[in-house]
Amino acid sequence: MMLLAKATTGDDGRAGAWAADLATTLAPFWAGGGFDLLLSVPDQGGAGSTRRQGLVRAVRAFVEERREGIQRSHRAGAPGLTTVGDLTALTDALLAGLYRSAEAVAAARFGERGAGCALVALGGYGRRELCPASDVDILFLYEGEVGRTMHALVHFLLHLLWDVGFTVGHAVRTLKDCRRMAEEDLRSRTSMMEARFLAGEPALFEGLRGVVGGAMARRKAQEYIRAKLAEQAVRHEKYGGSLYLQEPHIKEGVGGLRDAHTALWVAAAQHPVADLADLATWGMLGREEVSGYRAAMDFLLRARVELHYLAETRSDVLLFPLQVPAAANLGFTDDGAARGVERFMQTYYLHARTIQQVSARVVDRCTGTPSRVGTRLRQLMGRDLGDGFTEIGREIQVLPRHQELFAEDPVRLLKAFWYVQQTGFALGQAARDLIRANLHRIDDAVRRSNRALGFFLAILRERTGVARILRQMHESGVLAAYIPEWGKLTCLVQHDLYHRYTVDVHTLLALEHLEGLDRAETTHAEEFRAIAADLARPEVLKLAVLLHDIGKGEGRGHVPVGRRLAVQVLERMGVPQEEVAEVEFLVANHLVMAHLSQRRDLSDERMVLAFARRVKTIPLLQMLYLLTYLDIRAVGPEVWTEWKGALLWELYVKTHTILTRGIAEGVDDAARAAQVRATLVRELQAEFPATTVQAHLDKAPVRYLLTTAAARVAQHLRLIQQVEAGSEVALQWAAYPMAGHSEVAVCAYGKPGRFARIVGTLTANGMNILSAAIYTLSDGLVIRRFQVDDGRGSAIGDQAAWARFGADLDRVLRDEVDVRAMLLARHREVLRRPAYKGAAPPPTRVEFDNVVSETHTVLDVRTADRLGLLYVISSVLSDLHLDLSLAKITTEADQAVDVFYVTEPDGSKVPEGPRMEEIRRRLTEAISEGIG
Numbered sequence: 001m002m003l004l005a006k007a008t009t010g011d012d013g014r015a016g017a018w019a020a021d022l023a024t025t026l027a028p029f030w031a032g033g034g035f036d037l038l039l040s041v042p043d044q045g046g047a048g049s050t051r052r053q054g055l056v057r058a059v060r061a062f063v064e065e066r067r068e069g070i071q072r073s074h075r076a077g078a079p080g081l082t083t084v085g086d087l088t089a090l091t092d093a094l095l096a097g098l099y100r101s102a103e104a105v106a107a108a109r110f111g112e113r114g115a116g117c118a119l120v121a122l123g124g125y126g127r128r129e130l131c132p133a134s135d136v137d138i139l140f141l142y143e144g145e146v147g148r149t150m151h152a153l154v155h156f157l158l159h160l161l162w163d164v165g166f167t168v169g170h171a172v173r174t175l176k177d178c179r180r181m182a183e184e185d186l187r188s189r190t191s192m193m194e195a196r197f198l199a200g201e202p203a204l205f206e207g208l209r210g211v212v213g214g215a216m217a218r219r220k221a222q223e224y225i226r227a228k229l230a231e232q233a234v235r236h237e238k239y240g241g242s243l244y245l246q247e248p249h250i251k252e253g254v255g256g257l258r259d260a261h262t263a264l265w266v267a268a269a270q271h272p273v274a275d276l277a278d279l280a281t282w283g284m285l286g287r288e289e290v291s292g293y294r295a296a297m298d299f300l301l302r303a304r305v306e307l308h309y310l311a312e313t314r315s316d317v318l319l320f321p322l323q324v325p326a327a328a329n330l331g332f333t334d335d336g337a338a339r340g341v342e343r344f345m346q347t348y349y350l351h352a353r354t355i356q357q358v359s360a361r362v363v364d365r366c367t368g369t370p371s372r373v374g375t376r377l378r379q380l381m382g383r384d385l386g387d388g389f390t391e392i393g394r395e396i397q398v399l400p401r402h403q404e405l406f407a408e409d410p411v412r413l414l415k416a417f418w419y420v421q422q423t424g425f426a427l428g429q430a431a432r433d434l435i436r437a438n439l440h441r442i443d444d445a446v447r448r449s450n451r452a453l454g455f456f457l458a459i460l461r462e463r464t465g466v467a468r469i470l471r472q473m474h475e476s477g478v479l480a481a482y483i484p485e486w487g488k489l490t491c492l493v494q495h496d497l498y499h500r501y502t503v504d505v506h507t508l509l510a511l512e513h514l515e516g517l518d519r520a521e522t523t524h525a526e527e528f529r530a531i532a533a534d535l536a537r538p539e540v541l542k543l544a545v546l547l548h549d550i551g552k553g554e555g556r557g558h559v560p561v562g563r564r565l566a567v568q569v570l571e572r573m574g575v576p577q578e579e580v581a582e583v584e585f586l587v588a589n590h591l592v593m594a595h596l597s598q599r600r601d602l603s604d605e606r607m608v609l610a611f612a613r614r615v616k617t618i619p620l621l622q623m624l625y626l627l628t629y630l631d632i633r634a635v636g637p638e639v640w641t642e643w644k645g646a647l648l649w650e651l652y653v654k655t656h657t658i659l660t661r662g663i664a665e666g667v668d669d670a671a672r673a674a675q676v677r678a679t680l681v682r683e684l685q686a687e688f689p690a691t692t693v694q695a696h697l698d699k700a701p702v703r704y705l706l707t708t709a710a711a712r713v714a715q716h717l718r719l720i721q722q723v724e725a726g727s728e729v730a731l732q733w734a735a736y737p738m739a740g741h742s743e744v745a746v747c748a749y750g751k752p753g754r755f756a757r758i759v760g761t762l763t764a765n766g767m768n769i770l771s772a773a774i775y776t777l778s779d780g781l782v783i784r785r786f787q788v789d790d791g792r793g794s795a796i797g798d799q800a801a802w803a804r805f806g807a808d809l810d811r812v813l814r815d816e817v818d819v820r821a822m823l824l825a826r827h828r829e830v831l832r833r834p835a836y837k838g839a840a841p842p843p844t845r846v847e848f849d850n851v852v853s854e855t856h857t858v859l860d861v862r863t864a865d866r867l868g869l870l871y872v873i874s875s876v877l878s879d880l881h882l883d884l885s886l887a888k889i890t891t892e893a894d895q896a897v898d899v900f901y902v903t904e905p906d907g908s909k910v911p912e913g914p915r916m917e918e919i920r921r922r923l924t925e926a927i928s929e930g931i932g
Contacts, residue, residue, distance in 0.1 A: 001453060005477050008697075014086065014089065015089035015090075015092065015093055018066060018089070018090055018093040018094075019093040019096070019097055021062065022062060022093055022094060022097040022098075022102075023060050023097060025059070025062050026055075026059075026097065026098070026101055028050065028059075029054070029055045029058070030101055030105060033105060033108075033109070034105050035105055035106070035109045036051065036052075037051060037052050037055055037102075037105075037156070038105065038106055038152045038153075038155070038156040042336075047240070048378075052464055055160070056160065056163045056164060059094070059098075059160065059164050060163075060164045060165065062094075063090070063094065063164060063165075065262070066090050067087070067090070069085045070083060070087060070090070071132070071865065072311060073086070074302070074305055074306070074309070075329055077331060079298050079304030079518055080297075080298045080299060080300070080301030080303070080304070080305060081294070081297070081298045081301060081306050083301070083302065084128065084129045084130055084131055084301050084305065084654060085128055087130070087131065087132065087134075088125065088128040088130040089128075091125065091130055091136060091166075092121070092198060095119060095136075095138070095157070095161075095198055095199070096119070096198050096199040098156075098157055098160065099119050099153065099157060099198070099199040100199055100460045101201065102152075102153050102156050102157065102778055103115045103149065103153055103199075103200075106148070106149040106152040106156075107149045107152055110147070110148045110149050112147055112148065112149045113633060114149060114151070114200075114201075115142075115147065115149045115150040115153045115200060116140035116142055116143070116147055116150055116201065116207045116730075117140050117150050117153075117200050117201060117204065118140075118141045118142075118197065118198075118199070118200035118201045118202070118204040118208075118412045119138060119140060119141075119157075119197075119198040119199040119200045120138065120139040120140075120141055120195050120196065120197060120198060120208065121138060121139075121195065121196040121197075121198055122137040122138065122139050122169075122171075122191045122192065122195055122196075123135075123137040123139070123169075123194060124137070124190045124194075124241060125137050125138070125196075126196040127194045127261075128189070128192035128196070129301065130282055131301070131304050131305050131308050131314075132305060132308035132309055132762075133167075133308040133311075133312075133313050133314035133315070134167075134308075134314065135168070135169045135314075136161070136166050136167065136168050136169070137168075137169040137170070137191065138169070138170050138171075138198070139167065139170070139171050139172075139192075139195070139203045140154055140170070140171070140172045140173075140206060141173060141174075141175070141178070141200075141205065142172070142173075142174060142204065143174055143175060143204065144174075146172075154172060158170060165316075165802075166579065174210055174411065175207045175208065176202070177212070178192060178211050179211045182211055182214075185594050186227050186228070186231065186467070187226070189224065190228070190265055192208065192211070192212050193212055193265065193268060195208055195209070195212070203596055214318055221269040221270060224265075224269050225266050225269050225270075225366070225367060225838070228262055228265055228266060228749075229262070229266070229363065229367075231257070231262075232258075232262050235252055235258065236253075236254050238252075239252050239253040239254070239256075240252055240253060241254065243255040243349065243352050243353060243356055244349060244491075244501055244502050245504045245862075246320065246497070246500055247317055247318055247319050247320055248317070248318050248348070248349075248352065248871055249273055249316055249317050249318075250300055250303055250304045250307065250316050250317070250318055251304065251316040253352075254317065254352070254356060255349075255351075255352030255353060255354075255355045255356035256300065256352065256355070257300050257301065257304070257355075257929075259355050259356060259359045260293070260297055260355050260359055261361075261365055262359065263358070263359035263362040264276075265277075265536075266362065266363050266366050266367070267279060267282070267362055267366055270366055271284075276290050276293060276294050276297075277290060277705040279293075279362060279800070283365070284361075284362050284365045284366065284523065285358065285361065285362060288895075289361070292354050292358065293349070293358045295352065295354075296351035296352070296354040296355045296358075297355065297362070299347065299348070299351040299384065300348070300351055300352065300355070303318065303326065303330070303348060304316060306329055306330055306844065307322060307325050307326060309329075309740055310322055310325055310326060311328070318345075318348070318499065323341050323344065323345060323495065324340075324495075325422070326344065327340045327341040327343075327344035327345075328340060328341075330344060332344040332347075334860075336555065337446070337554070337555030337556070338555055340493060341493075341495045342492075342493045342494065342495045342867060345493040345495065346492055347500070349491035349493070349502055350490065350491045352747050353491060357475065361429065361433075362857055364429045365429065368575065377605070382397070382399070385419055385423065386643070387405060387409070387412050387415060387419075388402035388405030388408075388412070389405075389416065389431075390402075391404075391417055391425055391436055394425050394426070395425055395426055395427070395428035396416070396419055396420060396425050396426070396427050396428060396431055397429075397430060398428075398430065398431045398434050398504050399481070403434065404520060406434065406435070406438040406441055407438070409443065409860045410438070410441035410442055410443070410446050410524050411446060411449055411451045411452045411455065412430065413435060413438060413441065413442055413446075413478055413481075414440070414452050414455045414473075414478065414482065415455050416630075417436060417459060417469050417472060417473050417478065418455045418458055418459055420469060420472065421459055421462060421466075421469045423698045427472070427476075432476060434477065435476050435477075436476060436477060436926070439476075439477045439478065441668075442478070442481035442482055445793075446482070446571075446574055447482060447483075447572055447573065448573070448574060449574075450574055450592040452482070452573075453573045453574050453575065455678075456482070456573070457539050458537075460539040460542045460543065461538065461539050463515075464859075465515075466511060466514075466515060466542060467508055467512040467514075467515055468510075468512060469512035470508060471508050471547070474490075474504060474508065483569055485550055485553060485565045485568070485569055486504075486547070486553075486569075487553075488545070488553025488554070489502075489503040489504045489507065489549065489550065489552060489553050490502075490504050491504065492504065492552060492553060494552070495837045496892075496893065496895070497893035497895075498635065498636070498639070498892040498893035498894075498895065499636070499895045500635065500636035500637070500639075501634070501635075502551050502932065503549050503553075506634045506635065507545065507546060507548070507549055507634070509632060509633075509634040509751075510545050510548075510630040510633070510634035511542065511545050511546065511630075512634075513629075513630050513633045513634055514532070514541070514542070514545065514626070514630055517529045517532055521532060522640070522642065522645055522806045523642050523645055523646070523738050523739060523740070524645050524648075524649050527649065528626065528629060531622045531625065531626060532626060534622065535619070535623065537579065540579050540582050540583060540623065541586075541623045541626060541627065543579075543583050544566075544583045544586035544587060544590070544623065544627055545584075545627060545630055545631075547562065547566040547569060547570075547583060548562065548586065548587050548590045548627060548631065549562065549564070550562045550565045550566060550569070550587070551563070551564075551565055551587075558884070559587075559590075559591065560588070562587050562588075563584055563587050563588040565582055566584055566587045567584050569582060569605065570583060570857070571893070582619075582623070585624075586618060586620070586623055586624055586627055587817070589614070589615075589624060589896050590624070590627050590628065591631075592611070592614075593625065593628040593648060593651060593652075594628050594631070594632060594644075594648070594649055596611060597644070597647040597648045597650065597651040598644060598647055598888065598890045598897075599860070599888055599890065599897065599899045600649065600852060600858070600888075600899070601853065601856075601888075601901060602650050602651055602654065602708065603703065603707035604852075604853060605706070606854060608651070608654045608655060608658065609658060611651070611655055612655045612658040612659055615655060615659070616659075616660050616661070617659070617810060618656065619657060621652065621655055621656060625648070625652045627647075628648060629648065632644065639892075639893075641740055641793040642738070642739050642740025642741070642769050642793060643740050643741050643787070643788075643793065644737070645739075645740075645788065646739045646740070646741075653754070655765045661872070669702050669706065669764070670702065672706060673702045673705045673706060676705045677694075677697050677705060679695060679710075680693060680705070680710055680713055681693045681694055681697070683710040683711060684710060684714055684717075687714060688714070688717055692715070692717065693713070693912075696713070696716075696717055696720070696777075697713075698778075699777040699778040699779055699781075700775060700777055701775060701776070702784075703885070704775045704776070707773075708775075712745070715732055715745055715784050716745060716747065718720075718732070719731070719732060719745060719746075719747035719783070720747055720781060722747070723747050723748060723749070723781065728748065728810055728813050728814055729746060729747065729748040729806075729810055729813050730746075730747045730748070731744055731745060731746045731747070731806055731809070732744070732745050733745075733802050735794045735795040735796060735797035736795055737797065739795070740789060740793050740794060740795060741770055741786050741787050741788060741789045741790065741795055741860070742787070742788055742796045742797065743785065743786065743788075744786050744788065744802070744805075745783060745784070745785050745786075746758055746783075746784045746785075746786070746809070747781065747782070747783050747784075748781075748782060748813060749780050749781055749782070750776060750780050750781070750782040752878055753875065753878045753879075754813065755772075755784065755874050755878065755884060756814075756819075756871055756874040756875040756877075756878050757812050757813060757819045758786075758809060759772075759810075759870050759874050760819035760820065760822070760823055760868070760871040761805065761808050761809045761812050761822070762786065762788060762805065762810070762898055763809060763818055763823060763827075763867065763868055763870070763871055764808065764819065764822045764823045764826050764827070765801065765804060765805045766790070766801075767788040767789075767790070767796060767801075767805065768788055768789050768790065768791040768888055768914075769786055769787075769788050769870055769887075770787045770788060770789060770888075770889055771787045771886070771887060771888045771889060772784060772785065772787075772884075772886070773885070773886050773889040774886070775885075776883070776885055778914060789888070808822065819871070820871075820931060822930065823867075823868055823871065823931055827867055827868075841848045842862075842864060842895060844861070844863040844864075844923070844924045844927050844928070845860075845861070845862045845863070846859070846860070846861050846919070846920040846923050846924060847859075847860040847862075848860075848910060848912075848916050848919075850912070851909070852911050853901060855903070856885060856886075856901040856902060856903055856909065857901075857902050857903065857909045857910040858899060858900070858901055859899070859900040859901075859902055859910075859919070860897070860898075861873060861896070861897075861898045861899075861923060861927075862895060862896070862897050862898075863895070863896055863927050864894060864895060864896070865891050865894050865895055865896040866896075866930065868930070868931040869896055869898070869927070870887070870889060870898065871898070871931070872926050872927060872930065872931060873898060873923060873926070873927070874887075875926070876922050876923050876926045877900065877902060878900060879922070880918070880919060880922060881904075881905050882902040882903070882904065882905075882910070882919070883902060883904070883905060883907075884900055884902055885901045885902070885903070886899070886900070886901040887897075887899065887900050
């Protein structure tokens with residue numbers, strides 16, 4: 001049984017030429033008999049060994065020269081099926097040529113008729129899918145006793161192949177052995193299903209075909225199919241369970257080549273399938289489906305071939321660092337709309353999706369077809385649902401007499417999924433096929449139909465099952481037909497380690513998280529649930545989630561493009577203008593709350609006030625808050641943290657308060673600071689004299705008064721007392737497990753570089769810094785407040801860990817220990833690792849903003865994340881004599897996005913021009929050099 005034989009055969013002309021070239025190459029070595037070559041090995045010495053070494057060199061040169069030609073053809077754009085066919089044909093020519101010539105020499109020497117065996121290709125080699133680093137699996141098939149000719153032949157062929165550089169999997173079996181293996185071992189049976197004759201006795205190979213056919217008798221075939229499908233389920237789980245993994249396994253993963261093989265094995269267990277085209281002959285696929293299936297397999301094989309060439313070994317995982325060079329070598333170049341690697345990965349996912357879906361259809365049609373009588377009985381027992389749909393066996397089917405239901409009313413293509421949602425029944429395979437065949441009926445008239453909108457909104461208004469139904473609509477093509485702009489998101493990739501999923505999967509996952517709020521266990525889950533339950537029109541939020549990234553289908557600058565496209569889509573549908581405006585706002589601002597909460601000073605009331613003016617209403621704030629949460633959650637499994645949740649909640653609460661109370665005007669910071677000062681003196685008088693509190697507040701900057709609660713002021717006063725009593729440094733920490741972080745206040749006199757030293761000491765002790773606030777008093781004391789976690793999103797509550805940090809910090813600030821040396825000593829191995837997992841690290845970007853804050857320059861640094869980065873940056877800021885008031889640290893996978901609020905020594909903002917360029921240059925150089 002030769003699966004894919006016709007589809008994967010290489011150039012027959014080249015194969016013939018290769019066979020002739022090989023005969024010419026071998027002729028000098030067989031001259032005079034050449035029997036010494038059959039039994040000698042290179043390390044035995046003697047003339048035979050020397051001649052054999054020459055043979056190995058000649059055969060290796062023959063193979064390498066032709067493989068280089070095949071690689072050149074591949075890089076020039078040869079189809080994957082052609083390349084693996086050529087590699088197979090070259091190996092065929094080599095093995096068959098060596099076999100025949102060696103058999104003739106050995107038979108003549110021993111006086112035997114021949115070897116009495118057949119040389120057979122198995123597995124992927126048998127399928128003619130040989131990739132550059134694939135194993136060459138062969139079988140020496142014989143009957144009776146092993147003669148001297150066969151023994152010499154097997155010895156010679158295997159050792160020569162190994163010495164030339166092939167990885168050979170081999171077996172020596174009789175037909176009886178094969179029969180037993182076919183009945184007892186699933187893998188052996190499958191491998192023999194793909195057996196292909198190479199050389200020797202054809203009658204033995206025909207006997208093998210009979211053995212495999214006997215093992216596929218009706219009852220045994222069903223057992224085989226069940227076993228292969230169970231094997232596939234285990235394989236999928238082992239290799240990630242998703243088609244859309246960031247580093248997919250081309251062969252074994254979901255939608256990989258093995259899924260196509262499994263479908264073909266299942267089909268071959270029931271029908272004489274020898275080629276993809278036979279799937280159409282036997283009614284398992286249509287001609288267009290076969291064409292798409294072959295194109296998908298061709299692309300995956302081409303990608304697999306390229307991986308083998310890049311890695312120079314058997315490599316079937318599309319690793320992140322290999323994706324850029326693989327894309328370039330396969331002809332995917334950057335253009336104005338997208339990077340070449342992103343178009344390459346999108347193409348990969350589209351083809352893998354085709355393999356997944358078409359393979360599932362083949363399996364379903366092989367395993368789910370009842371007898372004609374059974375089909376008729378099931379139809380008679382079916383329940384009419386209306387519109388031509390019938391429920392049969394908890395599946396929604398379309399009976400033969402209703403095959404024109406979509407031609408009669410194309411809106412039923414959407415209504416079918418409303419039935420699925422309302423009944424809980426799945427669409428049967430035949431109904432899904434009919435939907436796909438009628439997608440062209442969703443034209444602009446349907447897209448503008450009020451009835452179509454009604455059913456679409458009815459689906460969105462349901463409390464549960466929305467994401468599931470939209471996913472089915474997406475997989476069937478209905479969603480892209482109804483919203484063509486959304487169709488461009490299918491399998492769309494953003495090539496970075498932060499965005500774990502394709503854009504379409506990310507969007508549907510965000511909707512799943514919305515439905516899953518009842519099960520969410522984050523700190524703010526109750527607030528999310530309450531806000532979601534309070535929405536008057538939840539379908540508006542769901543439309544915003546569905547469309548929030550729609551602009552990415554058009555390339556760069558997805559937010560303004562997405563805003564325009566969202567309006568275009570909704571107005572075409574006929575959505576009321578008020579709701580169009582709300583979705584437009586949400587799409588236009590879906591990144592704003594994450595940006596402000598994670599990268600800006602939330603104590604800056606002017607900034608929060610400006611945001612409140614932008615939002616205007618509480619319902620819009622509520623939906624934007626939920627959309628921001630859902631968007632972050634759906635980026636990847638570890639992207640959402642309790643720290644991000646706390647920041648987002650703080651911005652939400654402050655904005656909600658302003659919108660509830662109204663936007664106040666005309667109250668300046670000095671007036672509010674005077675009110676706060678009087679309040680703090682009154683609240684702390686039980687522990688501290690009013691004069692002590694008043695003196696402390698007089699020394700503090702206005703920002704300290706406006707952002708520091710009474711409890712923290714009391715804490716700081718206690719730390720100041722310790723320093724004034726002679727301590728080099730005083731600190732106090734507290735853990736907040738529910739919020740996912742700890743907080744430590746550090747009090748010491750200000751000296752150049754001290755902030756960097758504290759940062760370095762925290763880092764050396766394994767503490768991940770999330771933010772830092774610095775308050776410099778007029779007498780030289782500096783209060784620094786850090787929020788940290790353990791690097792995994794959890795608070796640090798270990799008393800011993802904080803004691804070690806305190807002891808280390810005391811020694812560092814007394815100049816007894818160099819903090820850089822401490823970092824290197826404790827984390828040398830980590831610091832030696834590459835800072836970036838990708839093919840090349842992203843360039844460091846340093847940007848300045850003199851607008852968002854009235855008093856500070858905001859410095860944004862984006863670069864590859866690495867241990868000690870904040871220490872390096874803060875050291876440079878100190879060397880440049882910049883005063884730091886606030887730092888906020890965000891990590892996006894392998895990239896750091898660090899924000900610093902700075903001023904010049906005189907309190908002014910950083911001036912534009914040479915000063916900014918100097919800061920940018922010094923930071924870029926220092927980050928490039930790192931610590932070690």
